[in-house]
Amino acid sequence: MLRVALSQLTTHFRRFVAIGLAVMLSVAFLSATLMVGASTNASLGASIGEAYRNADLIATSKNGDAFSQAAVDAAASAPAVKDHYAERSTYVTFVAGGGEQQGRLRNTAPSPLEGATLSSGSMPSQPFEAVIDVKTAEHLGITVGSTLELHGGGSVKTAKVTVTGLIQATNDPFSSSAAQLVASESVLDAVQDAGAGYSGLQFVLQPDEDVPAAKEYIAHRMEAAGADAPVLETAQEKVTSTVAMLSAGQDQLTIVLLAFAGVAILVSTLVVANTFSVLVAQRTRELALLRCLGAGRSQIRGSVMLEALVVGCVSSILGVLAAMGLMTGLVAWAKTQPEQAFATLAIPPSAIIAGLVAGTLLTVVAALVPARAATSVAPLAALRPADDATVGNRRGKVRLALGLIALIGGVSLLIFGSTTVSLLVALLGGAVSFVGILLCSSLFIPTVVALAGRLAAPAGVPGKLAAVNATRNPARTSATAAALLIGVTLVSLMMTGAATSRQAFNATLAENYPVDLAAMTAVDSSADPAEAISRIKTLDGVSNAVLLPAVGTLAESTPDGGRTVYSLSSADADSILRDNNIKPGPGTVYLPEDSAGGRATITTAAGTASLDAKVLRTRHVPAFVESSSITAGALPETPGMVWVKLADSVSSEQVQAIQKEIASALGVHERTVSGAAIERVTFNSIIDVLLLVVTGLLGVAVVIALIGVANTLSLSVLERTRENSLLRALGLTKGQLRGMLAIEAVLVAGVAAVLGAGIGVVYGWLGAQAALGGVADVVPAVPWLQLLAVFGVAVVAGLLASVIPAHRAARLSPVEGLATA
Structure with a gap:
């Protein structure tokens, strides 16, 4: 059976190229989604967490109080601390560019903890030296060597400083509205009131230090020295808590990214399973014949699993590489935009491992299910056509019952998650309800396609045959439509969710900064x-x-x-x-x-x-x-x-x-x-980066859908070789045969696109409500032009997917086709 499996991979490689593309793109979607999470956190760390990105731990006061010198000394002398930075900061005014300006002044940090990046000149090394951000310097005509008189804490608190260098402008939305100045301690002593204290502490820990233990020990020492409620966090925890503070105390960002990963896994499973099921189902007679020749059930399963294992491994590797390329390109493009220069690429090991494992495992599982179905009946029975699932037989009734249970239960969970602002519950409900829709699809999609087929009646015989084919083989029609239904639903979900979320973000910004x-x-x-x-x-x-x-x-x-x-x-x-x-x-x-x-x-x-x-x-x-x-x-x-x-x-x-x-x-x-104009611009830039990577995922989802529909249409045409040849023998011309297959593809694609767009709009709105309902008023926003474009792409894709198999079917002579086993 090993030879049989390897022979299948080499002899019918075109079949496996199609399934390989579906697996590759599904894995790319999953890995890219996980990379989005890491890259988003990295980008937020480069913007909101820019000031403390080099620190192992950050200490701030829960009550916003400044730390005393005693608290700083107690923390700095802890054995776990290798280096530290006690930040002093204040707002100052200075005259430049023809008017009085405002800036935020802080003291310089030790080189391992300095968050500012020098653009030109040098950092302050002598008393009464300072650096200023390059954006402010260009705006006000300040250069290296300029002298500024800083005023703080009243007109008597002044310091005349020499600008020794220019630093890159900050990406932190909380600081970007004022000039950024970094100066020596002598400048802070001159412009600050005595005993003003330290606004925060940053630490570099000793190598291999246990971070949780260090946090607890340092906090205890600071409290013993009189610090009031010190909070110690890692740089990533500080970014997460800041984002949570912006979203009413809820870390919605992590939940949204987990939801994207969950959606990616679901889509990968459905697309791969659907495509591979069609491929193996088309070989049911072949597998049954092998059993008649003596192959055991375990050998048949082993042969199919080996094929799936090889295809899954190779395709998963290519999918991970494609995801890395996609994310690299998106982030590189974002960094070229002035307002999104903080975009940062991060590729965590989990994205690579999850992609390889998920792609291989999903392919094997998807291939095992139809193989088991083919070997669960007697060989001679498997050689006969199987009855399709309909409401008139046991299979159809069981499928309908399971589908309705999943649909009703999933919709209930989805609505509950949306009304209670619980995204994980809504995600589970959406996944279960969509599985219910797919289980019921073979019971309603053929009927809907047949009704739509009335629009093809003016096309004559090809149009009528295309409409009849939809109901004559419901399983085939449903399998073809399901591939596109999955993709269009996902694309519509993301488009509607992105549009609704962006509208909610804008409304929240408008409410805070009118x-x-x-x-x-x-x-x-x-x-x-x-x-x-x-x-x-x-x-x-x-x-x-x-x-x-x-x-x-x-x-x-x-x-x-x-x-x-x-x-x-x-x-x-x-x-x-x-x-x-x-x-x-x-x-x-x-x-x-x-x-x-x-x-x-x-x-x-x-x-x-x-x-x-x-x-x-x-x-x-x-x-x-x-x-x-x-x-x-x-x-x-x-x-x-x-x-x-x-x-x-x-x-x-x-x-x-x-x-x-x-x-x-x-x-x-x-x-x-x-x-708040600058804060608005900066926050919008962060939102644009987040939506940019989602747009990239939309592109991947569209391609997955197109590959899925091309696979199922091609395999369904190959499965109907004898049928098509019989039609040719009865007088159907080559042009009519091509027209019949093209109309059938357009009908199936059109119905799948309409149903998918409608389902996706509902899912997208309820998902946005579940994710953002606690922090903003979510009003449904439907991107009609984008959805119309998706419908057009789906119909054109269905038409193009039928070209090659239709050409092959028309080129085959009726006699050769009727002789096909």
Whole structure:
């Protein structure tokens, strides 16, 4: 039987090329998904975790308090610590580029722990030396050798520093909005108040040190030295906890990536099993004949398993290599984009091992099931055609019952997981329900294809035969449709999930950062605010700008007393605010997050007014009212506020240039032009990197689907050689035969594409709800144009998949075809 197996691999290698491609691409999908997880964590480490990426452990205070010198000394003297960095940081102002600027200043770290990357010049080595990020330096005209006077903690806290070098700009979204300065300890001593303490600690541990034990021991020493609730984490744990903090305390990122891995495993199993089942089922008569000649059941199974083992191993190796190539290309392309330069490739051993094991194991298991079915009956019975599963026989009833149980149970789990925001439960429910759909597919897909076949009636005999073929052999039709149904469902799921998730991300960002840029007008400036607004609107990258006059202050008797209240019309709110849920109405004052609700008394130029107070879910806006709520006019000698909305496509460099132009137009210092525009751009860049790799996986999924449908169509045509030859003998022309096969392929592909798109849209929306429902309002977003493109690709793929087998069937003479065993 070994010879038989090797003969099959060499004689019918074209069959195994097709199945090999399906296995290879499925393994590539699985491995690439696991690489996405590692690369995403690495990319987040290069952005959010940039400052501590070189540390083995990071210590921060749970309460946000600074660490004392005693706590630092206690931690640094621990035997497990090889090197340490006690960070001191503060915000400073300095004059450069024609105005006052704001920057974040920290002390230099020992070389093993320094997170800044030098671009030119040298790091500070002498007192009163500093480096500044290259982006700020280019923007403000600062060069190596320039002198800056830093102000911190009041005008008396100053330090004049010499710029000795330029460092690469940070990718950390929490720090990217201010200039980045790194200086010697003497500079921090000059600009910080005495006893300000240390904001955090980083450690390099001794080689082969037990990390959990070191964490516990160092934390204990710091507490004994007076540190309040120190938290020690590894660099990856710190990134994960930061992401969890951004998502309402839930580590949704890890759950989403695990879900992608689960989806990849499910898709790999279904595609490989379906394709290999068709291949082995087509050889049922051949295997039965071998049994008639004396081969035992175990020998038949062993022969098929050996074929599967060879195909699975070779294809899995190629699949892992393809995944590595795909991820390398995607990350390399992302790094060429200025806003995504932090993208980092990571290939964990688990991605390679999982791909090799899963591909080989799935191929063997998928081949074993139909081989066992072929050897479970007597050889002579196996030589006869098997009855298809229908609702009229026992097989069909069992299949329908199992399918309905899986479908109902899976849908219930899916809905429960979505409503309770439990992604793993929803993933399990989606997988079970989809298996139920596949089990029932042979009972409804042929009927649907036959109904769609009425559209082919104008094509004459080929069209009618194509529609009849769909119901005459339901198993064959279902197997052909299942390959494409799996792929289209997955692609539609990911497209809908990505579109819905992106919409939810944007909505969350808009809720937290409703205003891109804001600046106060200068009372003593000669600049006319109206002219300044007109000038700002003409700036490249500015979408709109409005002026909010100061119309009152909250009464001193209220919890937020003394806060200035601004006026904003409903029309201006619609045009300037990112958050569409903020709809200012008369009779209400809108307050930033953490303000007191209830009624608020506002002191205006004409007296007082009592309004309902509504607390928003953002702290990045001042108190404001709808313009008709207070008609007393602007407060004299009180500066107004300008809000600016930027175009979605602006980069962080453009934002800085726009800030400078706004400051010039209003006659104010550039540092007073604040807002969340740079944070928005940076966060969107991170989201773009995540969605970029998902887009790459979509491409792999499409190719898997196309290979699957090509395999099943080709094998089904080979299986019908005698049937097609009989039709030719009865008068069907070569052109009509090609047309019949083409129409049949288009009908099956079209039905599978429509069903798959509908199922995928539902799965994608419920999956996004399960993943993000706890941190954002998830509103279904259906990418209609993308789904239409998928439908077109599916139909064209079905048509192209029929070309080669149809050409082969038409070229074969009727006599030769009828003589085929």
